[in-house]
Amino acid sequence: MRLKILTVDDSKTVRLIIRKTFKPFDCEILEAANGVEGLAVASKSAPDLILLDVTMPVMDGVEMLTRLKADPKLRNIPVMMLTAEGGRDNVLSIAKIGIRGYIVKPFKEDAMIEKVSRIVDLKPVSESPGKARSILDPLDLLVVEDKPAILQQFEQGLKHTPWKIHGVASQGEAIDFCGRATPDLVVVSLSLAGDSAFALFRILRASLKTKFTPIFALVVKTESEAQAQAQKIGFTAIVTKPIDMADLESKVAKAMNLDTSKHYFRSDGEFLVVDLPQNCSNPVLAEAAQYLAPKLAEAVDAGHSLALIDLSAVRSLHLGIIKFIVQATQSCRELTIHLAIVGSAPLIAEFRSFEETRSWSFHETIDGAKAGLKQQAQSPADAPQAVEA
Amino acid sequence: MPPAEALSATLVRDDLIRALSSVFSTSLGLPVRLLEPAPPGRFVAPSPATAPVITQVVGSVGFFGELNGVIYLCFEEVFARLCTGNMLGLDGAEVLAMGEEPVNDAIGEITNMVVGAFKNGLCDAGFPCKLTIPTILRGSNVSIGPISTVRRHTFGFESAGHLIEADLLIKAAD
Numbered sequence: 001m002r003l004k005i006l007t008v009d010d011s012k013t014v015r016l017i018i019r020k021t022f023k024p025f026d027c028e029i030l031e032a033a034n035g036v037e038g039l040a041v042a043s044k045s046a047p048d049l050i051l052l053d054v055t056m057p058v059m060d061g062v063e064m065l066t067r068l069k070a071d072p073k074l075r076n077i078p079v080m081m082l083t084a085e086g087g088r089d090n091v092l093s094i095a096k097i098g099i100r101g102y103i104v105k106p107f108k109e110d111a112m113i114e115k116v117s118r119i120v121d122l123k124p125v126s127e128s129p130g131k132a133r134s135i136l137d138p139l140d141l142l143v144v145e146d147k148p149a150i151l152q153q154f155e156q157g158l159k160h161t162p163w164k165i166h167g168v169a170s171q172g173e174a175i176d177f178c179g180r181a182t183p184d185l186v187v188v189s190l191s192l193a194g195d196s197a198f199a200l201f202r203i204l205r206a207s208l209k210t211k212f213t214p215i216f217a218l219v220v221k222t223e224s225e226a227q228a229q230a231q232k233i234g235f236t237a238i239v240t241k242p243i244d245m246a247d248l249e250s251k252v253a254k255a256m257n258l259d260t261s262k263h264y265f266r267s268d269g270e271f272l273v274v275d276l277p278q279n280c281s282n283p284v285l286a287e288a289a290q291y292l293a294p295k296l297a298e299a300v301d302a303g304h305s306l307a308l309i310d311l312s313a314v315r316s317l318h319l320g321i322i323k324f325i326v327q328a329t330q331s332c333r334e335l336t337i338h339l340a341i342v343g344s345a346p347l348i349a350e351f352r353s354f355e356e357t358r359s360w361s362f363h364e365t366i367d368g369a370k371a372g373l374k375q376q377a378q379s380p381a382d383a384p385q386a387v388e389a
Numbered sequence: 390m391p392p393a394e395a396l397s398a399t400l401v402r403d404d405l406i407r408a409l410s411s412v413f414s415t416s417l418g419l420p421v422r423l424l425e426p427a428p429p430g431r432f433v434a435p436s437p438a439t440a441p442v443i444t445q446v447v448g449s450v451g452f453f454g455e456l457n458g459v460i461y462l463c464f465e466e467v468f469a470r471l472c473t474g475n476m477l478g479l480d481g482a483e484v485l486a487m488g489e490e491p492v493n494d495a496i497g498e499i500t501n502m503v504v505g506a507f508k509n510g511l512c513d514a515g516f517p518c519k520l521t522i523p524t525i526l527r528g529s530n531v532s533i534g535p536i537s538t539v540r541r542h543t544f545g546f547e548s549a550g551h552l553i554e555a556d557l558l559i560k561a562a563d
Contacts, residue, residue: 010522011494011501011523012491012494013473013477013494013495013497013498014498017476017477020477020478054520055501055519055522056522084501084508085505085509085519085520086509087508087509087511087512087517088512088513089512089517104505104506104509105416105501105502105506106411106412106415106502106506107415108415180478
């Protein structure tokens with residue numbers, strides 16, 4: 001079950017910082033702006049921990065704490081004070097009421113996580129079950145590279161994604177960044193001065209906040225010794241220069257266990273559309289193929305029975321594409337889904353040049369394929385498929 | 390408990406420098422330095438009518454107990470937005486898109502932390518007191534005029550090329 005942490009603070013800024021601080025962990029952050037709201041949320045949601053400010057309007061933190069400790073149902077919820085009210089006497093008088101910790105603002109996010117993890121068992125998001133993140137979700141990628149041209153390549157090469165690239169030039173800047181925010185993934189250039197790339201890796205791994213963050217090593221393709229060293233030390237993946245952005249995207253998706261199905265599958269009214277990209281390499285096809293069965297099952301579950309594979313972007317034919325279509329055809333047949341294939345005239349000509357695919361039916365436009373599928377659906381039950389597998 | 394007069398100008402100054410440096414480095418990732426002598430700020434002294442119009446965001450938090458007082462921190466709006474972005478991990482465009490409210494809230498929290506850290510120093514020096522909730526004032530070329538029965542300390546600080554004006558009004562408890 002997800003941990004629930006209640007932050008009670010009249011400052012929305014502090015509540016946002018708390019939310020950001022615990023983003024890498026499997027926590028639900030509950031919010032309240034004063035003691036009255038805090039008690040109500042605590043009663044309703046039974047949080048595992050309360051982070052409590054002192055000076056607040058309506059009801060302050062000391063009164064909320066006193067009432068909490070007087071309530072048999074709430075008294076066992078651990079409370080950590082998070083306040084600008086320090087000073088020996090203040091801390092001692094609040095400690096007497098019963099708290100598990102005291103953090104005086106300003107605080108470092110690392111220190112907060114460290115202290116909270118002594119009270120509750122923080123688990124990183126990736127280890128917990130739940131809805132997987134999608135390739136189309138925003139991510140924060142920290143790229144530590146001292147060469148501006150390479151940083152520019154990252155920005156340009158990934159601009160079609162919703163990912164935000166944060167480029168920094170040194171180990172120190174990277175540490176500062178991680179102090180302020182928690183990146184979803186870090187790419188560290190091994191060409192940073194001296195041993196700083198490996199030192200940075202060790203620092204990030206030692207911090208509870210970035211302990212589980214995937215860290216990629218960025219290295220020139222021919223520098224096999226550095227690559228071996230990066231693998232040995234435990235970098236999540238190696239990205240080689242010159243950078244193949246499609247390969248990088250794929251590695252990011254794999255490292256973060258992102259759901260990439262939205263790259264290939266979409267609903268278009270009553271149709272399930274499978275889009276194969278221009279770079280239709282075997283790894284790409286393997287990635288798309290793993291979603292075939294569940295996506296077709298989802299379509300059937302939603303009451304749809306029409307699917308089309310759109311090859312319009314594919315430049316040239318190879319065996320992997322043929323295998324993918326055969327697999328899709330078989331899956332569609334099992335689920336009684338009508339399937340059509342769309343491709344450009346040159347690609348269709350390539351299909352026609354092979355004995356095995358000569359008899360397959362194609363459409364040159366999406367609209368044509370849709371019309372054909374609708375016609376098939378109105379025909380008797382054993383309507384022909386595009387492919388006789 | 391020492392008499393209120395024991396609170397020297399040096400103690401006030403050093404405590405405020407410590408408080409501001411701690412908050413700026415920890416929460417904003419920015420260095421801050423005291424400007425000596427303090428430059429003629431807009432906030433601590435009325436601006437002439439001919440002065441260009443600059444929007445200011447002023448945070449204030451009071452403290453009460455053995456000592457009563459209030460501290461005002463005056464930021465130019467552009468710097469207030471930069472501080473907000475640093476605090477929340479957002480870039481300038483994102484902060485701008487959010488409007489004034491998050492900036493006000495962030496400046497309120499920065500002021501709360503600075504005055505809290507300053508006040509905690511007073512507590513440990515034998516002047517226990519507590520904080521009030523922050524308030525925010527927005528305006529152009531605003532300044533304050535304290536009454537004559539309070540001790541006033543004004544300072545100018547520089548951070549990331551911007552001026553921060555601090556105005557402390559302190560009165561011993563009756």
